[in-house]
Amino acid sequence: FNLNLLVVSEKGMGKSTLVNTLFNKNIYKDENAVRSTLSTSKVNDNIEIKLEDNGENRAAAYPEESAESNNDIKIEVISTIIEENGVALKLTVVDTPGYGDAIDNTNCWEPIVKEINSRFDQYLDQENRINRSNIEDNRIHACLYLIEPTAHFLKPLDLQFCLAVHEKCNLIPIIAKSDILTDEEITSFKARILNQLTEAGVQLFRPPTYQFDDSETINLTNELYNKMPYAVVGSTNLVTNAEGKQVRGRAYPWGVIEVDNAQHNDFVYLRDLLIRQCLEELREKTDNVLYESYRSQKLIK
Amino acid sequence: FNLNLLVVSEKGMGKSTLVNTLFNKNIYKDENAVRSTLSTSKVNDNIEIKLEDNGENRAAAYPEESAESNNDIKIEVISTIIEENGVALKLTVVDTPGYGDAIDNTNCWEPIVKEINSRFDQYLDQENRINRSNIEDNRIHACLYLIEPTAHFLKPLDLQFCLAVHEKCNLIPIIAKSDILTDEEITSFKARILNQLTEAGVQLFRPPTYQFDDSETINLTNELYNKMPYAVVGSTNLVTNAEGKQVRGRAYPWGVIEVDNAQHNDFVYLRDLLIRQCLEELREKTDNVLYESYRSQKLIK
Ligand SMILES: Nc1nc2c(ncn2[C@@H]2O[C@H](COP(=O)(O)OP(=O)(O)O)[C@@H](O)[C@H]2O)c(=O)[nH]1
Numbered sequence: 028f029n030l031n032l033l034v035v036s037e038k039g040m041g042k043s044t045l046v047n048t049l050f051n052k053n054i055y056k057d058e059n060a061v062r063s064t065l066s067t068s069k070v071n072d073n074i075e076i077k078l079e080d081n082g083e084n085r086a087a088a089y090p091e092e093s094a095e096s097n098n099d100i101k102i103e104v105i106s107t108i109i110e111e112n113g114v115a116l117k118l119t120v121v122d123t124p125g126y127g128d129a130i131d132n133t134n135c136w137e138p139i140v141k142e143i144n145s146r147f148d149q150y151l152d153q154e155n156r157i158n159r160s161n162i163e164d165n166r167i168h169a170c171l172y173l174i175e176p177t178a179h180f181l182k183p184l185d186l187q188f189c190l191a192v193h194e195k196c197n198l199i200p201i202i203a204k205s206d207i208l209t210d211e212e213i214t215s216f217k218a219r220i221l222n223q224l225t226e227a228g229v230q231l232f233r234p235p236t237y238q239f240d241d242s243e244t245i246n247l248t249n250e251l252y253n254k255m256p257y258a259v260v261g262s263t264n265l266v267t268n269a270e271g272k273q274v275r276g277r278a279y280p281w282g283v284i285e286v287d288n289a290q291h292n293d294f295v296y297l298r299d300l301l302i303r304q305c306l307e308e309l310r311e312k313t314d315n316v317l318y319e320s321y322r323s324q325k326l327i328k
Numbered sequence: 329f330n331l332n333l334l335v336v337s338e339k340g341m342g343k344s345t346l347v348n349t350l351f352n353k354n355i356y357k358d359e360n361a362v363r364s365t366l367s368t369s370k371v372n373d374n375i376e377i378k379l380e381d382n383g384e385n386r387a388a389a390y391p392e393e394s395a396e397s398n399n400d401i402k403i404e405v406i407s408t409i410i411e412e413n414g415v416a417l418k419l420t421v422v423d424t425p426g427y428g429d430a431i432d433n434t435n436c437w438e439p440i441v442k443e444i445n446s447r448f449d450q451y452l453d454q455e456n457r458i459n460r461s462n463i464e465d466n467r468i469h470a471c472l473y474l475i476e477p478t479a480h481f482l483k484p485l486d487l488q489f490c491l492a493v494h495e496k497c498n499l500i501p502i503i504a505k506s507d508i509l510t511d512e513e514i515t516s517f518k519a520r521i522l523n524q525l526t527e528a529g530v531q532l533f534r535p536p537t538y539q540f541d542d543s544e545t546i547n548l549t550n551e552l553y554n555k556m557p558y559a560v561v562g563s564t565n566l567v568t569n570a571e572g573k574q575v576r577g578r579a580y581p582w583g584v585i586e587v588d589n590a591q592h593n594d595f596v597y598l599r600d601l602l603i604r605q606c607l608e609e610l611r612e613k614t615d616n617v618l619y620e621s622y623r624s625q626k627l628i629k
């Protein structure tokens with residue numbers, strides 16, 4: 028089993044925390060994880076990708092680098108093994124520090140699109156070999172896009188990004204740090220976001236239902252889809268909730284928000300979609316639909 | 329008494345809510361308020377300022393305008409009378425919709441600097457007249473700069489803005505929507521912000537102490553200064569707190585955050601600085617120090 032997850036947001040949206048929360052492990056501090064960093068310059072069309080180091084400068088990359096309005100988007104790849112219900116999952120997280128962080132963010136999505144394409148190309152090359160017994164699937168299976176919880180609208184950059192990637196990978200929009208929003212604000216914000224995405228023609232990943240599904244399964248699958256964009260909260264810290272129980276969450280002077288409580292945020296729906304219910308569907312759609320579409324467009328040229 | 333307040337932030341940082349909370353009045357919906365909107369294009373050095381309308385299109389200005397990455401920063405001015413302890417205060421709020429909202433925000437602070445300068449120039453013209461008995465003081469007395477609560481660092485744009493205005497008006501930095509941050513996160517975020525500002529040489533407004541102040545007053549004044557940047561929460565909605573009392577705040581499923589509770593956020597310190605304690609000091613520093621410095625630099629040229 029492998030899952031290649033592209034995670035995109037501006038700095039400070041709780042991206043690393045969310046990834047760690049999803050897999051209940053500090054991926055970024057895992058000594059056994061395999062890392063690589065590609066530095067890319069987005070300033071011209073020949074995006075130069077140079078292999079930089081083993082990713083250890085992630086912490087050092089902030090904040091001085093962004094403070095000097097460095098216009099480079101980095102592609103940071105981290106691979107680690109996750110144990111989920113006794114099954115080993117090879118998780119690869121593709122991170123994109125620098126995205127949206129500069130004063131001028133024109134085209135900052137291009138290095139990310141190039142990365143998605145380059146992974147399709149790697150697969151294409153492997154498929155074209157004589158010996159195809161050991162194809163490694165490095166294609167992006169899902170893109171988690173974190174939206175700033177302003178409670179107003181998607182920003183121009185958000186829409187540009189979604190349009191640039193939605194036909195290349197399964198797009199899962201997420202309202203980051205949703206504990207900043209009241210329930211009413213979440214409801215109206217989600218409605219506005221979905222309106223904007225629909226008007227722009229952006230496709231989101233839709234968990235499929237099957238002929239043999241019973242009605243309860245169909246309802247659960249629809250609920251998973253209808254909760255998008257997921258208004259999540261991330262935390263790997265344990266706090267004591269109102270019932271005195273130790274749970275993952277964030278403790279404020281006025282109360283404790285619980286990560287795994289569906290009444291407090293949509294984290295459990297995101298986790299179910301990504302890991303427990305639709306992992307196979309995400310990989311299948313990548314293989315049967317998104318990759319095929321890329322391949323045929325490439326072969327036509 | 330008059331107060332000319334420049335309020336700057338990206339869209340969605342709770343700016344309008346904060347202004348309404350400070351004066352306990354919906355300024356933007358006040359039918360007796362006087363409004364004007366200047367549309368400015370920041371794309372070249374001849375910033376064209378055209379008087380557009382009476383500001384009614386504020387709501388309409390979002391989101392379509394920003395969705396089309398309109399690079400215009402608007403200067404929206406709204407003047408209204410505030411009753412504070414039986415005293416009438418003429419409040420003018422200078423708002424800057426469009427700031428920081430585009431994909432490319434290069435120089436988006438320039439129209440704001442021009443606005444501050446143009447108000448200094450208006451005062452200079454009035455001072456140079458023969459009859460000076462009716463000078464109207466439209467100079468900016470304080471600039472509230474709202475910082476996105478990422479919990480990491482100031483963004484490059486934040487630093488550029490602060491450097492562009494700190495010698496022209498009293499700069500008061502504010503961490504917006506601070507209910508997104510735990511107490512520990514607020515403490516470390518404040519420390520990092522102050523470090524960055526100090527290293528960049530940015531001056532913040534410092535409430536002065538006087539020779540005749542008793543030690544309690546000196547302590548209060550120092551506390552006001554030491555709380556900067558103020559981590560605030562804004563709300564004009566009444567909610568029921570844990571003690572069953574109706575207070576201004578935000579109600580979440582996990583608890584109620586109270587605006588006027590110093591244990592929950594720094595709003596009361598900001599309100600004290602701006603309105604109850606340092607209103608005179610802000611105007612005096614503008615008149616004696618900031619305006620004088622502008623005037624002498626202008627006369628030297
Ligand atoms: N309010 C809130 N804060 C969060 C959440 N997730 C992470 N944070 C905090 O946001 C800050 C930045 O988180 P981090 O994961 O480093 O963000 P990144 O820069 O996007 O990787 C940290 O102080 C986190 O504790 C969340 O769901 N809600």
Ligand SMILES: Nc1nc2c(ncn2[C@@H]2O[C@H](COP(=O)(O)OP(=O)(O)O)[C@@H](O)[C@H]2O)c(=O)[nH]1
Pocket residue numbers: 177178179206207208212337338339340341342343344345346504505506507508560561562563578
């Ligand atoms: N969490 C939180 N939300 C806030 C706060 N102040 C305002 N909001 C919400 O943020 C949204 C945007 O507020 P608004 O004042 O319109 O922001 P503006 O675009 O900066 O003027 C609204 O849904 C407000 O209710 C705050 O202090 N904390």
